[in-house]
Amino acid sequence: MMPRRIATAGTLLAAALSLSACAPMPAAMPDNARAVLPAQWSEPLAAGTEQSRAVATDWWTQLGDAQLNALVAQALANNTDVLSAMARVQEAQANLAFTDGARSPQVNATLTAQAARSLAAAGPTHSRSFQPGLQASWELDVWGRLSAQSQAASARVQASQADRDAMALSVAATTVQTYVGLRALQTQLAISQATVQSRAQALELAQDQVRVGYSSQLQLTQAQSEYASVQQQVQQLLWQIDKQRSTLHLLLGQAGGGTPPAATTDWQDLQLPPVPASLPSQLLQRRPDIARAAHTLAASDHSLSAQRAAFLPQVSLSANVGSLLINSLDYNPLTLWGLGGSLLAPLFNGGRLHAQLDAAAAQRDQAAYAYRAAVLSAFADVENALTGTRRLAQQSQFATERRDVLQQSLGFAHDRYEAGYASYLEELDAQRNLYAAQLEVVRLRQAELDNRVQLYKALGGGWSAASTHS
DSSP states (O other): OHHHHHHHHHHHHHHHHHHHTTSOOOOOOOGGGOOOOOSSOSSOOOTTOOTTOOOOTTGGGGGOOHHHHHHHHHHHHHOHHHHHHHHHHHHHHHHHHHHHHTTSOEEEEEEEEEEEEEEETTEEEEEEEEEEEEEEEEEEOSSSHHHHHHHHHHHHHHHHHHHHHHHHHHHHHHHHHHHHHHHHHHHHHHHHHHHHHHHHHHHHHHHHHHHTTSSOHHHHHHHHHHHHHHHHHHHHHHHHHHHHHHHHHHHTTOOOOOOOOOOSSOGGGOOOOOOOOOOGGGHHHHOHHHHHHHHHHHHHHHHHHHHHHTTSOEEEEEEEEEEEEESOTTSOOEEEEEEEEEEEOOOOOTTHHHHHHHHHHHHHHHHHHHHHHHHHHHHHHHHHHHHHHHHHHHHHHHHHHHHHHHHHHHHHHHHHHHHTSSOHHHHHHHHHHHHHHHHHHHHHHHHHHHHHHHHHHHTTTTOOGGGGGO
């Protein structure tokens, strides 16, 4: 009896091996989907760059504002996009557990009961049967189809974790930029309100001089125009501040209605974080969005392997055991059992398997191109931020010099007007130029801070692959 069973098993194995030759060859990844980065950045690091400093995970604390630190912590805890990304991680983990379950034996309890009335030679008869039992089945992963599916699900978990970290980095950076923008607008508002006061005094003086006939109506109308212009700017800034606060509330996961507390750090005291050293090749390990694309590519590749294995025979084992009770529950039950195996090999399916394989290959290629795009985009982000670091620093320097010169020019114009050597229009023009220069200095300082935040975000914000599993 045993030799016959061995022969049967050998026949099944031989049939499976013969059918395995029908599986198509694996599709190669496109050559143009590979990303190659240069060894160095095209923008040289500025003199004095702290090349030994690594990017800290809490890089925003380097700005030196305690209120900002609290707001970023609140955003990371309550932002709806971050919470949604965390929920997607849980979903991916549940899918992995479901996929892993397919590799384990399946055991089910069965219970059947039947009552029947039939006509026999001796007359009507009644029969009742009750059959409890257990059934077990197990698909042998001969060709690695199930393990490939499990590996694909595991890669998707890692991709979802990297996506969560990328979302957290984006929310942190956006919160910092929104806060910096709010403080910049408040500083511009303070400058504008101070300018309103000086223009109001100038307008009052112009009205008095027209009243006594010392100056013309032209100077009065110019003073009125400048006063109204700055008042309009104040209202514009107030509206922008309201919108900036609403944006900040959204990032914090709040419905709004409140305002952030007073700044604990003066606008001028916000520190510009140093430019960290980095190489283009390090982006592959430092950017969570690149890691997400890499894990997505790995998942697609494993799915393609699983789809290829679908062309191969599926080998399954089954077993069942139970009892059969007839007509009486206290009747001595009859033990029933069975062992078996099956081989399921696809022969004809109308081209569905080939279509599914082609679709899986196309999805893998899409993931490969998406990975290349993520790498190239990351490289461009860093290059742009490094270029902006130098250009904005130069602009800020020249703007500050221009503001200081215009401050002196206003003093000269005021003295000339007081001495009667020039009209008040000359002083108004100097005031207008100085006011615009003061606002420009604030805007450029905000642009420098924004660009430095963008650089830290582009370099991964201190992220590492180890944090993906946390």
